[in-house]
Amino acid sequence: MIFFVVVFVVNLIVNVYxxxxxxxxxxAGNAGWWVSAVLFWxxxxxxxxxxxxxxxxxxxxxxxxxxxxxxxxxxMVYLTLLFLLADFFRGLNGILGATDTLRFSWASxxxxxxxxxxxxxxxxILVWGWFNAKIPTIRNVSFQINKPIPGGKQxxxxxxxxxxxxxxxxxRLDKMVDMVNRENADLxxxxxxxxxxxxxxxxxxxxxxxxxxxxxKQGVFAVLGxxxxxxxxxxxHEYLENHNITVLRDSFVLLPNGIAVAGREDITxxxxxxxxxxPLNDLLAGIAPxxxxxxxxxxxxxxxxxxxxxxxxxxxxxxxxxxxWPFNYITSAMFEISKGYGKMNNTHFYVSSGYGTWGPPIxxxxxxxxxxxxxxxx
Numbered sequence: 410m411i412f413f414v415v416v417f418v419v420n421l422i423v424n425v426y427x428x429x430x431x432x433x434x435x436x437a438g439n440a441g442w443w444v445s446a447v448l449f450w451x452x453x454x455x456x457x458x459x460x461x462x463x464x465x466x467x468x469x470x471x472x473x474x475x476x477x478x479x480x481x482x483x484x485m486v487y488l489t490l491l492f493l494l495a496d497f498f499r500g501l502n503g504i505l506g507a508t509d510t511l512r513f514s515w516a517s518x519x520x521x522x523x524x525x526x527x528x529x530x531x532x533x534i535l536v537w538g539w540f541n542a543k544i545p546t547i548r549n550v551s552f553q554i555n556k557p558i559p560g561g562k563q564x565x566x567x568x569x570x571x572x573x574x575x576x577x578x579x580x581r582l583d584k585m586v587d588m589v590n591r592e593n594a595d596l597x598x599x600x601x602x603x604x605x606x607x608x609x610x611x612x613x614x615x616x617x618x619x620x621x622x623x624x625x626k627q628g629v630f631a632v633l634g635x636x637x638x639x640x641x642x643x644x645x646h647e648y649l650e651n652h653n654i655t656v657l658r659d660s661f662v663l664l665p666n667g668i669a670v671a672g673r674e675d676i677t678x679x680x681x682x683x684x685x686x687x688p689l690n691d692l693l694a695g696i697a698p699x700x701x702x703x704x705x706x707x708x709x710x711x712x713x714x715x716x717x718x719x720x721x722x723x724x725x726x727x728x729x730x731x732x733x734w735p736f737n738y739i740t741s742a743m744f745e746i747s748k749g750y751g752k753m754n755n756t757h758f759y760v761s762s763g764y765g766t767w768g769p770p771i772x773x774x775x776x777x778x779x780x781x782x783x784x785x786x787x
Contacts, residue, residue, distance in 0.1 A: 417457070423485055424453040430492050433515045434524050452481050456768070463575075463607050472610070475575045483538065483769030486733055487531040495523055538733065538771030543581075545588065545764060545777040548749075551785070554721040555755045556701050558786030559666040565703070566594040566625070567780040569726025570763030572636065573616050574605030577765040582619045585764055585779065590624050592781055596664075597625040599654065600726040600761060601634025601675060601707030604645050617652035627664045629654045632672040634707040634727065636767070638681055657705060659687035661696060669696045672705040689718050701786065709760045712745045716753035722784065723758050730762040734774040748775070 428449055435445040451458075456478025463471035502511035513519035566589050571577060589597060603620075604611055611617070623629045631654050637645040646656045655662065657672025664670060671693065674686040696702060702720050709725035730748040731737030740747040744760070751758045759782065762775040 420454065420457070423489055424450070427485065427488050427492065428453075430515050430527075431524060434521050452477060454478075456482055460606075463609065466609070468609055468613065472575050479576055479768050479770055480535065483535055483733065483771045484531055486769075487534050488527060491527045491530055495527065534773060535769075535771055538769070538773040541772040541776050542766050542770055543777070545585070545779060547588065547592075548761075548778045548780045549783070550750050550759065550780065551783040552750070552752075552757050553785045553787070554701060554757065556699060556721060556786055558701055558784065559668070562783060562785040563595045563666075563668065564592065565596045565598060565722075565782040565784060566592050567598050567600060567724045567759060567761055567782060568764050569600035569707075569724075569761040570602040570634070570729060570765055570767070571599075572602055572605040572763075572765035572767055574607065574610045576605065576770050578610065579614050579616060579619060581765070582616055586619055586622050588779055590622070594625045594781070595666075596627045596668075596670070596703075597623055597629040598670070598703070598705055598724050599629065599631035600705050600724050601632050602636045602726060602763070602765075602767075603631060603634070603649065604637055604640060605765070605767065606636050606640040608640060608644050608648060611648070617648060620649070620654065621652040623654070627666060627668070630662070630670050630672065630705065631656050632705040632707055633658065633675050635675055635677040638675060638677040642678070659692055661692065661702075663696075663700070668701045668703060670703050670705070671696075673707075675707045676710065689715065689720075693719055709744050709746055709758070712751075712756075712758055713753055715758075716756040718756075720756050722782075723756060724761070724780075725758070726761045726763050728760060728762070729767065729772075730775040732762075732766060732772055732775070733769065737774045 431449065432446065435442045455474045459471045459474030459478050462474060499511050502508060515524065568585065568589065573582060631649055633642050633645060633656065649656050657670065659674045661669050661671035673692065676686065678684045678686060693702065698719055704720045704723040706723055706725050708727045715723055728740040728744060728747045731740045746758050746760050748760055748762050759780060761780050762778055764777050764779060766772060
């Protein structure tokens with residue numbers, strides 16, 4: 410409830426600011442002005458309306474609101490930044506009196522031109538970001554672990570944060586499955602947030618029929634992410650298992666080739682339900698020291714502690730690398746590794762920026778990605 414109130418208040422404050430600048434271009438006259446104002450606020454809260462409606466099962470109403478609201482969430486970021494930038498220079502010019510160009514009110518003709526420029530620049534940014542999200546790239550990385558690997562090497566495909574649901578649906582999923590299968594991988598790892606909360610759209614569009622087409626010699630393994638817990642972790646777990654994907658929840662499997670694949674329960678389980686996840690020592694206790702260990706953990710927290718254990722590779726997602734500038738600076742401050750490859754002690758890490766998107770279907774500081782790792786042993 411506290412989280413909802415915070416989100417509501419932040420959304421309200423930001424949109425009040427955007428509204429105060431945008432209303433200058435509303436049609437003159439009471440009727441036109443009020444219609445424009447109502448439409449503005451309907452769009453401003455469309456995402457919240459859609460998500461609330463989604464929980465009631467009225468998908469025909471929820472879907473257009475979620476899609477419209479998702480685009481507006483992206484627009485909010487850059488409208489706010491651009492309006493703030495314009496106001497900064499207006500204020501600075503007011504102090505210095507440098508030029509008449511920046512001496513205007515938003516209600517003036519010059520101000521209205523400024524509004525159109527801000528919205529036009531925002532639209533260009535969103536379109537560019539949409540292409541970044543829509544056209545995924547293959548990231549290739551190679552490294553050597555300090556243990557022998559049966560067969561000499563392993564080709565591992567990592568996918569995280571697909572966020573299947575209303576925004577990421579069959580077309581994007583089919584493309585992903587095709588790209589992954591062309592790699593002819595030994596192992597496929599799904600590092601959480603396969604689903605975007607509610608499973609309704611996934612079931613309705615039979616996305617599982619596409620998911621089960623993922624093919625790897627040693628199998629397909631997944632952990633749950635925070636978004637599975639925001640929906641129903643139990644239902645997400647069952648859906649994945651029913652479509653040929655093994656879900657690891659504080660458990661591990663020993664593959665036929667001798668590699669151990671372990672998966673940790675997401676920390677959201679503790680935050681939401683008070684359920685502590687298994688300590689890493691306990692999780693790895695049944696694995697022989699000479700066995701190569703690949704660990705999945707959705708959120709890349711406390712990596713230095715992981716590197717103290719017998720883990721050769723940890724794969725994670727969650728961060729999206731901020732997804733949109735400037736949020737990448739926040740994720741970089743929060744996590745020891747917020748994107749890409751890193752190494753601590755003898756443990757290799759890869760934090761994927763993700764295949765899908767949350768909220769806005771755009772990426773302005775990264776591309777949607779599938780990670781292909783060529784791993785060799787001693």
